[in-house]
Amino acid sequence: LLKIEAALNTFHHKLCCCCFSSPRLFLPHQVMKTCHKMGIQTVAVHSDVDASAVHVKMANEAVCVGPAPTSKSYLNMDAIMDAVRATGAQAVHPGYGFLSENKEFAKRLAAEGVAFIGPDTYALQAMGDKIESKLIAKAATVNTIPGYDGVVKTVEEAVKISQDIGYPVMIKASAGGGGKGMRIAWNDEETREGFRFSSQEAASSFGDDRLLIEKFIDNPRHIEIQVLADKHGNALWLNERECSIQRRNQKVVEEAPSTFLDAATRRAMGEQAVQLAKAVQYSSAGTVEFLVDSNKNFYFLEMNTRLQVEHPITECITGLDLVEQMIRVAKGYKLQHKQEDIPINGWAIESRVYAEDPYKSFGLPSIGRLSRYQEPLNLSNVRVDSGIQEGSDISIYYDPMISKLVTYGATRAEALASMEDALDNYVIRGVTHNISLLREIITHPRFISGDISTNFLPEVYPDGFKGHQLEADSRRELLAAAAALHITAQLRSQRRAPSVATRCPCVKVEVDGQWNLASPLLPLAINGTHRMLQCLSRDASGKIVLQYLGTSFKVRVLSKLAAQLNSYMPEKVPEDTSSLLRSPMPGAVVTVSVKPGDSVAEGQEICVIEAMKMQNSLTAARQAKVKSVHCKPGETVGEGDLLVELE
Numbered sequence: 001l002l003k004i005e006a007a008l009n010t011f012h013h014k015l016c017c018c019c020f021s022s023p024r025l026f027l028p029h030q031v032m033k034t035c036h037k038m039g040i041q042t043v044a045v046h047s048d049v050d051a052s053a054v055h056v057k058m059a060n061e062a063v064c065v066g067p068a069p070t071s072k073s074y075l076n077m078d079a080i081m082d083a084v085r086a087t088g089a090q091a092v093h094p095g096y097g098f099l100s101e102n103k104e105f106a107k108r109l110a111a112e113g114v115a116f117i118g119p120d121t122y123a124l125q126a127m128g129d130k131i132e133s134k135l136i137a138k139a140a141t142v143n144t145i146p147g148y149d150g151v152v153k154t155v156e157e158a159v160k161i162s163q164d165i166g167y168p169v170m171i172k173a174s175a176g177g178g179g180k181g182m183r184i185a186w187n188d189e190e191t192r193e194g195f196r197f198s199s200q201e202a203a204s205s206f207g208d209d210r211l212l213i214e215k216f217i218d219n220p221r222h223i224e225i226q227v228l229a230d231k232h233g234n235a236l237w238l239n240e241r242e243c244s245i246q247r248r249n250q251k252v253v254e255e256a257p258s259t260f261l262d263a264a265t266r267r268a269m270g271e272q273a274v275q276l277a278k279a280v281q282y283s284s285a286g287t288v289e290f291l292v293d294s295n296k297n298f299y300f301l302e303m304n305t306r307l308q309v310e311h312p313i314t315e316c317i318t319g320l321d322l323v324e325q326m327i328r329v330a331k332g333y334k335l336q337h338k339q340e341d342i343p344i345n346g347w348a349i350e351s352r353v354y355a356e357d358p359y360k361s362f363g364l365p366s367i368g369r370l371s372r373y374q375e376p377l378n379l380s381n382v383r384v385d386s387g388i389q390e391g392s393d394i395s396i397y398y399d400p401m402i403s404k405l406v407t408y409g410a411t412r413a414e415a416l417a418s419m420e421d422a423l424d425n426y427v428i429r430g431v432t433h434n435i436s437l438l439r440e441i442i443t444h445p446r447f448i449s450g451d452i453s454t455n456f457l458p459e460v461y462p463d464g465f466k467g468h469q470l471e472a473d474s475r476r477e478l479l480a481a482a483a484a485l486h487i488t489a490q491l492r493s494q495r496r497a498p499s500v501a502t503r504c505p506c507v508k509v510e511v512d513g514q515w516n517l518a519s520p521l522l523p524l525a526i527n528g529t530h531r532m533l534q535c536l537s538r539d540a541s542g543k544i545v546l547q548y549l550g551t552s553f554k555v556r557v558l559s560k561l562a563a564q565l566n567s568y569m570p571e572k573v574p575e576d577t578s579s580l581l582r583s584p585m586p587g588a589v590v591t592v593s594v595k596p597g598d599s600v601a602e603g604q605e606i607c608v609i610e611a612m613k614m615q616n617s618l619t620a621a622r623q624a625k626v627k628s629v630h631c632k633p634g635e636t637v638g639e640g641d642l643l644v645e646l647e
Contacts, residue, residue: 028055031093034323043087047073054387068397074098091115100306101128117330119305123280127303130174131212137300140279142272145299147214158195159188161213173202174210182249184216197615219453220291223258225273226314231283234335237270238318244452247362253441255349256313259450265296284329285322316348316408347415348408351438354401355394358437358465362457364585365400365611369393371430376422381408394431396586400612424532427520436467439550467551477526478548480507486557578621581644583637587611598626606644
């Protein structure tokens, strides 16, 4: 929540800006920074597990609205309305998720004379429902995707509609967004499965299980237009954001502008986005999302009636503070700019840093406590939007995002170079993270050339992400760096100045005498090229884990004698996991489809685990009989927990 004391004549007493997105989504403290800049007092609402969150510490006041489950806290309208009344708030900023696009919540605020910093209830209703929004878009002469213009009520109806449209199709929730409740189906069986999972995810995430089906445009780009409109009929388009790098329909890397759009296509998309905004009397910041094919044909996907997670890259290239603009519009001020005033200054890139294991389906959630955390804010042209700090817990209750890492420069090449340095200098310990995947994406030749689509990840990594693949030269660099670390540690133990120059075949490693082995960051020069490594662990047996080029590598440095003796040590035999189904992530068991004695076929669903509001179907690796079941619906499981054992 935020409070405003007549700041800039915006509100007479208090603006209570409720941020309903999880603090992990980082809008709360961004809103607070802007409000403090404008002289506005802030009040944070939080669940009990977020009592020590960054946004709570930044606020002038804080109110706990319930326990960790979102239904009892951030989605609990009664508790939040009580907080608004108790603090005498005049307005609410709803954040990114939860109630940010909920028309009932906006109505309840309006009934009590409290401003909702966002569009009015008509626009929320019209654009929040994907079926209605598509019909309005058609009427506003906005390009739309072919599909069924109605609610799909049953599985069999879904199959028939899909057959009529022609595969592949996209099954998605009518309400909400963020990749939740979305499935691609290529045949009848996948339609049945997609209908079930999409409806369950939609109900869990948005309290609305209605679905729609439309033609799936294979291999498109996902490009969105930022719009800004006031209550006086003025509306602007603030250029585009390229959001094609995705996994499970959720964005991973975004940039502004797009390498693909020419000026004419950019203008056409922007003008259609404004047409749609005006068609629903939109007033606030919003985003119109499009799919764009290889011929630059573009089709309306949906409109998000809130501030997007990726809005910082638009701020970087336009110089506008979108939160400030939203507050001004909510008060009733006219827009300060004309369309011709909106620039594209430079280039900005955003990497979404997640507490996820990128080696599992490009990112399955990880939980834990951040034992060490250091953002790369010492670098120039770097912005980090985060709602966590060292010691914060990443739990199963909320989005696993750690931060939004943004870099910018005069050119795309400069922004990419800064992103590479920022990822190498980002220190995260205590949870598994996706730095390795992000670094591989932004340094991949296809990404650098702009040859991307929403299928980028499965096309580039058809067998799954494996981390950075060492070639002969990079392997020698890694081994030489490990040797330098080992020698430096030995010299330190002998209390000798560790000015080290290690030379392996074809590799020269130079270490500064000020190298601090206690520091998480280890700068060095390899064949004259600056590298930033991180030592994740090191023990007396010579085992070292280094983060090199974003990926963690296990290395062992031994003396010649120790290496000879080590050859006699027995190796641990790996566990046969073909008969064991373990949870790939922490989460809650939704369903268990088998019992002891059942026969299962390869690929048959055994159970469903929900983590961070996404449902994941776990299947049998082979044909077998079920020996035992170790979980039941409603239970919470950890990563690696045994769920089902096969004979």
